Amino acid sequence: MKRIKQFGLLLFLVGLTAFIATTFTGNFSLNQKELDNFLEAQNYKNEHIKGALEKAIVTDKKLTIFQFSSRVREAYKSANNHYYQLIEKYDSEKQWDKKGAQYQYLIFGKPHSVSFNIAKKAGKGFAVNNTLLAWFFSFGLGIIGALLFIIPDVILLGKPGIKNDGIFLSSATNRGWIGWFAFVFLVTFYILLYFYPDYIVNWVFLVDPISKFISGNPASQWFLYGFLYCVVMVVMAVRMYIKYRHNKYQILRTTSVLFFQIVFAFLIPEILVRFEKPWYDFKNAFPLDYDFFFQWNLKELINSGGFGLFILVWGIILTIVIVPLMVYFFGKRWYCSWVCGCGGLAETLGDPYRQLSSKTLFSWRLERIIIHSVLIFVLVMTGFALYTFFYGADQVLGIKTQTIQDIYGFLIGAIFAGVIGTGFYPIFGNRVWCRFGCPLAAYLGFVQRFKSRFRITTNGGQCISCGNCSTYCEQGIDVRAYAQKGENIVRSSCVGCGICSAVCPRGVLKLENGPEKGRINPTEILLGNDVDLLDLMNKK
Amino acid sequence: MEHIVIIGNGISGVTAARHIRKNSDKKITIISSETPYFFSRTALMYVYMGHMKFEHTQPYENWFWEKNNIELKQAFVEKIDTKNKRIFLKNEEVFTFDKLIIATGSKPNKFGWKGQDLKGVLGMYHKQDLENLETLAPDNKACNRAVIVGGGLIGIELAEMLRSRKIPVTFLVREASFWNGVLPAQESEMINKHILDHHIDLRLSTNLREIKEDKNGRVSSVIIEETGEEIFCNVVGLTAGVTPNIDFLKDSDIEIGRGVKVNRFLETNIQDIYAIGDCAEQHEAIGKRRNIEAVWYTGRMMGEALAQTICGNKTAYKPGHWFNSAKFLDIEYQTYGWVFSERNKKDNEVYFQWKHPTENICITISFDKDTRKFLGINTFGIRMRHQIFDRWLTENKSIEHVIEYLADANFDPEFYKLHEPEIIKKFNLENKTNILYRKKSWQRIFSKV
Numbered sequence: 001m002k003r004i005k006q007f008g009l010l011l012f013l014v015g016l017t018a019f020i021a022t023t024f025t026g027n028f029s030l031n032q033k034e035l036d037n038f039l040e041a042q043n044y045k046n047e048h049i050k051g052a053l054e055k056a057i058v059t060d061k062k063l064t065i066f067q068f069s070s071r072v073r074e075a076y077k078s079a080n081n082h083y084y085q086l087i088e089k090y091d092s093e094k095q096w097d098k099k100g101a102q103y104q105y106l107i108f109g110k111p112h113s114v115s116f117n118i119a120k121k122a123g124k125g126f127a128v129n130n131t132l133l134a135w136f137f138s139f140g141l142g143i144i145g146a147l148l149f150i151i152p153d154v155i156l157l158g159k160p161g162i163k164n165d166g167i168f169l170s171s172a173t174n175r176g177w178i179g180w181f182a183f184v185f186l187v188t189f190y191i192l193l194y195f196y197p198d199y200i201v202n203w204v205f206l207v208d209p210i211s212k213f214i215s216g217n218p219a220s221q222w223f224l225y226g227f228l229y230c231v232v233m234v235v236m237a238v239r240m241y242i243k244y245r246h247n248k249y250q251i252l253r254t255t256s257v258l259f260f261q262i263v264f265a266f267l268i269p270e271i272l273v274r275f276e277k278p279w280y281d282f283k284n285a286f287p288l289d290y291d292f293f294f295q296w297n298l299k300e301l302i303n304s305g306g307f308g309l310f311i312l313v314w315g316i317i318l319t320i321v322i323v324p325l326m327v328y329f330f331g332k333r334w335y336c337s338w339v340c341g342c343g344g345l346a347e348t349l350g351d352p353y354r355q356l357s358s359k360t361l362f363s364w365r366l367e368r369i370i371i372h373s374v375l376i377f378v379l380v381m382t383g384f385a386l387y388t389f390f391y392g393a394d395q396v397l398g399i400k401t402q403t404i405q406d407i408y409g410f411l412i413g414a415i416f417a418g419v420i421g422t423g424f425y426p427i428f429g430n431r432v433w434c435r436f437g438c439p440l441a442a443y444l445g446f447v448q449r450f451k452s453r454f455r456i457t458t459n460g461g462q463c464i465s466c467g468n469c470s471t472y473c474e475q476g477i478d479v480r481a482y483a484q485k486g487e488n489i490v491r492s493s494c495v496g497c498g499i500c501s502a503v504c505p506r507g508v509l510k511l512e513n514g515p516e517k518g519r520i521n522p523t524e525i526l527l528g529n530d531v532d533l534l535d536l537m538n539k540k
Numbered sequence: 541m542e543h544i545v546i547i548g549n550g551i552s553g554v555t556a557a558r559h560i561r562k563n564s565d566k567k568i569t570i571i572s573s574e575t576p577y578f579f580s581r582t583a584l585m586y587v588y589m590g591h592m593k594f595e596h597t598q599p600y601e602n603w604f605w606e607k608n609n610i611e612l613k614q615a616f617v618e619k620i621d622t623k624n625k626r627i628f629l630k631n632e633e634v635f636t637f638d639k640l641i642i643a644t645g646s647k648p649n650k651f652g653w654k655g656q657d658l659k660g661v662l663g664m665y666h667k668q669d670l671e672n673l674e675t676l677a678p679d680n681k682a683c684n685r686a687v688i689v690g691g692g693l694i695g696i697e698l699a700e701m702l703r704s705r706k707i708p709v710t711f712l713v714r715e716a717s718f719w720n721g722v723l724p725a726q727e728s729e730m731i732n733k734h735i736l737d738h739h740i741d742l743r744l745s746t747n748l749r750e751i752k753e754d755k756n757g758r759v760s761s762v763i764i765e766e767t768g769e770e771i772f773c774n775v776v777g778l779t780a781g782v783t784p785n786i787d788f789l790k791d792s793d794i795e796i797g798r799g800v801k802v803n804r805f806l807e808t809n810i811q812d813i814y815a816i817g818d819c820a821e822q823h824e825a826i827g828k829r830r831n832i833e834a835v836w837y838t839g840r841m842m843g844e845a846l847a848q849t850i851c852g853n854k855t856a857y858k859p860g861h862w863f864n865s866a867k868f869l870d871i872e873y874q875t876y877g878w879v880f881s882e883r884n885k886k887d888n889e890v891y892f893q894w895k896h897p898t899e900n901i902c903i904t905i906s907f908d909k910d911t912r913k914f915l916g917i918n919t920f921g922i923r924m925r926h927q928i929f930d931r932w933l934t935e936n937k938s939i940e941h942v943i944e945y946l947a948d949a950n951f952d953p954e955f956y957k958l959h960e961p962e963i964i965k966k967f968n969l970e971n972k973t974n975i976l977y978r979k980k981s982w983q984r985i986f987s988k989v
Contacts, residue, residue: 159869461841466582484599506866512954527926528859530860
């Protein structure tokens with residue numbers, strides 16, 4: 001069994017290495033005809049771009065993706081420069097009409113995204129020509145290796161039950177070098193994904209056939225991400241099933257997040273695209289889905305006829321009716337740890353890191369300030385977006401709506417949700433985003449704290465303050481502080497993952513949706529100690 | 541300002557300090573030689589097993605004590621001068637107090653075995669034991685085998701700890717079945733089997749004769765009393781119970797028995813000196829409890845009660861209905877009320893028992909066969925709601941009532957299989973009753989008396 005595990009690890013590492021190595025393979029160039037086709041499809045008005053790109057990338061040289069990207073970006077820059085110079089010139093001459101006419105020639109878009117689009121057409125070499133083989137050596141070996149590493153635990157872990165043996169003695173799960181390596185890898189991955197997609201275009205080639213099969217379109221870097229997300233969740237869910245095989249709550253919960261990720265976040269949106277409908281994830285509620293009320297989205301939905309309108313209405317109902325109602329009945333766990341994609345990744349890929357979340361009072365204070373600031377930010381931004389949509393003005397109080405949206409998209413949507421949110425798993429625990437950054441979690445949290453039937457019930461005097469619950473709380477809640485007082489846990493941040501209850505060696509904690517009355521129960525004297533309560537009250 | 545000195549920073553002493561602070565602004569000093577800060581002793585095992593770091597066993601952050609104006613002193617108390625209200629520390633420092641709380645807890649029993657003080661022999665009680673174990677048995681290369689002597693809760697926990705690092709363990713238990721002085725046979729046998737399933741070499745009805753040393757003065761083997769068999773090992777765990785840790789009081793005029801003698805108000809024979817927790821011994825036992833209760837939560841309750849007294853609201857220590865819990869490897873155990881083992885139960889007490897055909901799940905309910913009064917319940921692999929059993933015991937409910945409404949008391953996580961219907965079926969069959977299964981009702985659970 002141990003041998004199989006080691007072999008699995010080896011295969012996984014080979015797969016991972018192959019995956020990383022793939023980025024450096026292949027070469028990128030276009031011939032004249034391909035470039036013409038590309039430009040025709042793009043419909044640029046810029047007259048200089050053709051020449052610039054011809055010089056840059058129509059070549060027999062074997063350009064790596066990095067050389068190719070740099071050439072493409074240069075070409076765009078130089079093609080735009082001509083018009084920028086004209087704009088400046090007309091500006092100084094105060095020829096406003098002429099100045100305004102130049103803008104249509106500019107090519108907008110992030111340089112690396114533009115470069116990604118051409119690279120997608122220009123790729124040659126191993127990943128493009130032997131997609132299946134390359135897929136097998138990277139994804140395939142990674143998956144098989146990981147499963148071979150995970151599955152022997154059925155036997156190696158011994159009898160079903162909580163087995164957290166050695167977690168704090170392992171370099172991978174206690175911020176050792178493996179943890180730091182995973183951290184660097186994940187952060188790099190997210191930075192490439194969000195900001196340098198052209199550098200990972202070879203990875204995207206690997207999933208082209210899958211994308212074409214589902215949506216009929218070639219893959220984008222977001223398809224790659226979605227696919228990878230599902231793969232990682234499935235593999236790590238197998239680990240969850242084995243580790244928590246004695247615990248039905250965990251098994252059902254894992255199955256649920258897996259289902260919602262694969263079907264709702266991955267398959268349905270892609271299939272919608274095949275039917276020429278807008279890409280939409282039906283479970284993704286505003287304000288987590290922060291661009292729902294952006295002008296471009298509203299316009300797209302309205303222009304998509306009845307179905308777009310349905311999505312619009314569903315999105316609004318989801319946020320203002322379904323979400324608070326469900327939180328009232330079940331707590332925010334129905335969303336955060338049964339449905340949400342971010343929660344899904346945190347509960348599968350992130351489960352080995354849950355013990356790393358900080359439980360200090362300081363981090364609790366920080367958490368409340370940051371998460372509520374993000375909520376306020378998203379609400380203000382949405383106000384701006386709606387104002388822009390209805391009144392057509394592109395700015396409110398002198399602040400451009402686009403600027404606010406860009407800042408949010410960069411800081412929260414990309415850096416926080418992606419780079420920090422997932423990249424920091426191996427160092428700060430698996431729910432960094434949910435805990436500090438998610439505006440929806442803040443909104444659900446308000447409902448959960450003040451108007452819900454959900455609580456974690458503590459079992460009288462049985463707590464021995466061992467601290468397993470607090471240690472394994474991914475949300476950094478000091479569960480023990482409540483349990484040792486016999487006080488129900490009613491906290492905004494609790495996502496109801498149920499692990500505190502699972503790791504408790506004395507059966508002290510239970511997730512419950514009970515009557516609202518008596519849900520908040522500050523206790524003076526713990527159960528088991530027979531003081532005369534009336535007497536005590538009178539003396540107070 | 542009145543100066544309260546507390547010796548010992550375990551759960552009893554710390555609870556007392558916290559509650560005194562809640563109710564007053566008296567000067568409080570806690571003296572302990574074990575650790576600078578309070579930690580949860582019951583969690584030590586999880587540190588060795590790698591489930592937690594030592595910091596995680598500390599329920600309060602380090603700034604908590606200064607913020608609450610509780611002074612912590614890391615020192616060893618050598619003796620007490622009760623007349624002049626002075627404490628002598630090992631470093632020759634002298635401390636004065638107005639009121640003294642002795643909360644020094646207990647220490648592992650040693651029964652005068654030959655070799656019991658050798659290097660490699662340890663209890664599993666103090667932080668120092670944990671550190672010892674970490675050096676003596678870091679893995680199964682440094683420690684080829686460990687022998688554990690004494691079959692209580694600490695013994696099985698130590699076995700679990702060592703097994704988590706794949707160290708072979710031989711477990712010597714004096715009784716014919718594990719913990720059968722406390723557990724009914726059904727449970728005791730189930731645990732025996734579970735211990736063996738975890739590859740622990742369980743030796744029942746086996747006593748230790750002596751511990752042998754190697755040429756470096758370290759443990760080399762143990763000899764078994766009954767067979768004379770020699771078991772080679774590098775570590776010996778002595779876990780045959782605990783005794784009050786009160787050696788430093790032997791020369792004082794504080795009355796001691798096995799522990800510090802206290803009355804119901806936790807007062808010793810000397811005014812302004814109190815004792816709580818594991819080291820306190822009641823003159824007469826409370827109910828069916830023992831005179832000395834080395835239980836985590838009773839220490840906590842004594843601390844709460846004494847804090848009231850010290851803050852001017854004289855309060856007796858009045859523990860309510862007995863309850864407790866433990867975990868035997870993977871099997872959770874809870875008990876409410878009194879279920880005695882076959883050996884210790886009275887004639888009028890009978891069991892109703894149910895056991896899952898395949899899983900390690902079972903219950904024993906003890907009741908009075910004449911009055912049908914419910915006396916207590918042991919559950920293994922099923923969690924129960926403390927509050928409900930506490931109420932049923934107070935209200936002297938009948939066994940039939942308990943069986944009928946058992947679902948109200950279930951505290952297992954959601955979606956777990958409910959066993960109540962099968963339990964009721966078995967009860968009906970055995971008692972020729974016709975009790976129907978009642979679904980859990982929030983209204984009943986939250987109704988007050």
